[in-house]
Amino acid sequence: MVGKKLYGPATIKGVAVIIFAPNLRANEITGVIRGLHTACQALGIVGFPPDPPVIEKGAASGSFAAVSDFDYFGHQLLTLG
Numbered sequence: 001m002v003g004k005k006l007y008g009p010a011t012i013k014g015v016a017v018i019i020f021a022p023n024l025r026a027n028e029i030t031g032v033i034r035g036l037h038t039a040c041q042a043l044g045i046v047g048f049p050p051d052p053p054v055i056e057k058g059a060a061s062g063s064f065a066a067v068s069d070f071d072y073f074g075h076q077l078l079t080l081g
Contacts, residue, residue, distance in 0.1 A: 011045070011046050012040070012046070012047035012048050013047060015047075015048055015049060015052040015053075016053045016054070017029070017032070017033055017036075017054045018055045018057060019055065029054060033051070033054075034050075036048060037049075
């Protein structure tokens with residue numbers, strides 16, 4: 001998306017990063033978050049914090065999260081405030 005801009009700037013009102021990969025190192029997680037933050041700034045998206053909460057769940061049982069995983073994430077996000 002190099003050189004692209006959003007039609008109109010958008011605002012993100014809440015962000016959390018959910019990690020499914022059990023072997024992801026802290027510096028890799030930080031790199032992904034930094035990349036998302038930088039991309040949002042480049043596209044005019046405001047509100048993506050440089051240090052969003054990170055929820056580490058490990059690998060999901062299938063290729064996509066189970067409904068119980070989303071319940072877990074929702075509870076975690078509510079407790080983060």
